[in-house]
Amino acid sequence: MSRRLLVEAGAVETRLALTENGAAAEFHVRPAGERGLLGEIRLGRITDSAPEMGAFFVDIGHATPAFLKKKDAGEAREGALVVAEVIREPLSGKSARISARSPAALAAAPLAAGRTAPALLRPAPPFAALLARARGVSALLVAGGEAAAALRAHLPGLAVEVAVGGADLFAREGLADDFAESLRPALPLGPTGRLTLDETEALTAIDIDGGGLSPRAANETAAPLAAREIRRRNLSGQIVIDFIGDAPAIAAGRAALARALAPDPLKPDLAKGDLGGLVLVTRRREGESLQRSLTVPCPVSTGRWTSAAHLAADVLRRAESLARHQPGRPLLARAPADALALLESRADVWRGLPLTLEVAAFPSREVAVMVRP
Template sequence: MIPDTIPLPKDIKRPPETVLVNITPQETRVAILEENNICELHIERNSGHGFVGNIYLGVVRRVLPGMQSAFVDIGLERAAFLHIVDMLEQKQNPDETQRIEHMLFEGQTLLVQVIKDPINSKGARLSTQISLAGRFLVHLPQDEHIGISQRIENEEERDSLRERLNALLPENACHGYIIRTSAETATDHELQADIDYLTKVWENIQKQAKTCLPESLLYQDLPLSLRMLRDMFNDNTVQILADSKLNYEKMAQFAQLYVQGAADKLRLFQGERPLFETYGVESAINQALKPRVNLNFGSYLIIESTEAMTTIDVNTGGFVGLRNFDETIFKTNLEACYAIARELRLRNLGGMILIDFIDMTLPEHREAVLQEFAKALSLDRTRVTLNGFTSLGLVELTRKRTRENLNHVLCEFCPVCEGRGRLKTAQTVCYEIQREIVRESRRFDVKQFRIIASQPVIDLFLDEEAQSLAMLIDFIGKPISLETDRYYSQEQYDIVLV
């Protein structure tokens, strides 16, 4: 049974936002606070910029007709992936069936743009439809279509913006544009400045494409501090605080030229404590790396991510404060709606997400939770598709994945447990060692065996497993000595043949 898609409301009033920009020589971090709660975190490190928006002169390495896709080298560690649906020809003629093997061949050079960063073991995803983002417009140099952001809903306003843009374009213009939401309040002068800027950028890209070697980077998007001003600033932004004087001046200059409304909200932070510590962002980041999220009155969430999907479990915990059990469950689920929506944004969780709300017996409670959840998700800048309850009572949604989630950016797999999140018990390791000694005693004729292991494992051999060790010595007929290495993890051991 496929659940129905729940439409997200578009007329929800966004809460006031405070933007914090922390800049060091190593990285830039941008945190967005709504009503003093951190809801978004963007991190860009100098050692590994994100690639979305970058334009490359790629080389086709393999064409896969069966998958209607190709692998393209753009100079990154892994080859990037190009699917037929992201080819310009297919986008311009969606009703016609195109074949990628008729468009591409191995060794062909190709102008491509990254639309998804490399994630886990997957390479970047590419498109041959180039788009260049400005403050008010997105330039589509290979297209002639003029589109308008879906967030601009008033038809009269949409028609007016389209007419204004057409009036500013040259008569022989053959380029397309998408009018962004921020263009609602833009003057003709500001729109013209955007057109001129984006036109120059495209001309420069074309010039480089003729002279640069294959696998060259032709265009890189703005750094995060300036991209934030261009893409995230809106009417609900109350203030923007930056803690680097040099970068504050660059941001102020950029804002004066392209985002004048942001210039009035931009401030240099000069506090006694670091910016992120002052606003509690550091502790919120550390908490966002943990699976458990505490809610009010003792209830909590458990968030677990795998490569395939993310699962979220809602629990009442110690919350038993209302008059009856149904009301307790209902109130917990309502509170969880906003907490889950915020955690999805903060942790940047994407792909398929399954939520196990606490079972509700009343249909009206289930419907109210879905509607409240839709309201909470409507604040997300990333595209979200919400479905109703499945036959198993789970709520299913998808969230567009364009970059690594917070855990992947800040963490790596534990070398001790190898990403399992669990360690073998000392007893399990003891039995592994004994089995291996039996195998080795049959293969080699040695005088004795020496076990080198962690302290908990050696302690167990000397205490609870002393009798089994003695039985093993009798069985193989060779002495066994024990040695502790304090640098060994609990699962690590060596058996030395003497």
């Protein structure tokens, strides 16, 4: 299988798309320049043990102690110093998980000589480099010369091509519609049905509305679509899929789901049996979901809304694309006030664009960029 990683390194956010045989398989969004914690090498000290969990807690200099399973601790004991790699970032209030037995941690042991814990021994690689290694990609296409140079340093031997043209790499590579689709709460299913995905703090619920399809046909059609979106959206934790119809129809949907989940590199676990058509999938957490990467808690009600950073990045992508096709024409961008405030604070990144900013009159979290009349 041919795997390719597209990296759009913008001034505000970095968008990544993994393609398999030319089709979009995964989307990820990270703040520009953020390396995160995954892959960091730290010198820490074991401060406490949790025998009931078979684990230690380790002070590695983060806000909360890291979680070290005893099977990943080697010969370490309470009070001992350990050189460890962060193998799971702290998410949703959970501590980072570390390993003292990973190849990277073992290789970095000499760096701890003479150091006092806690200490950072080696910063995390760029997320794109970690993803490229984990997925076994054969080539990278990168929009952004500095990002390409950094990835070449971390991925020697891999083909890293610099994209030529505007900032919207997804649009140029034909992935913009796929990306937009994986942000929608509902997708069409059959002639009149739909697949609804509702991501909450506790779990993700996926509902099947077969429309004009028979229950079996609806389940067998929905299962691969659900599996595709679970991976594209990087959904994790508990995922409940509500299949419809009688027992044979539910069993057919479950079998189709098992086949569709099989290629997922995170190896989701499909629980045995079902409860009235409810089928449980558990998928390992690997960073934030696509939705949570682009949203923040809404300050005026429950739920989440699109972050100022993502809106600002969207303005820049649209403005650069429009300026490329309409050279010399003055541009106007309308966006929510918080997104414009972020852009105004980063005027250096769009100084070359003939762009005027204006607070949007519409109440929704949307942006518009146009040629000024």
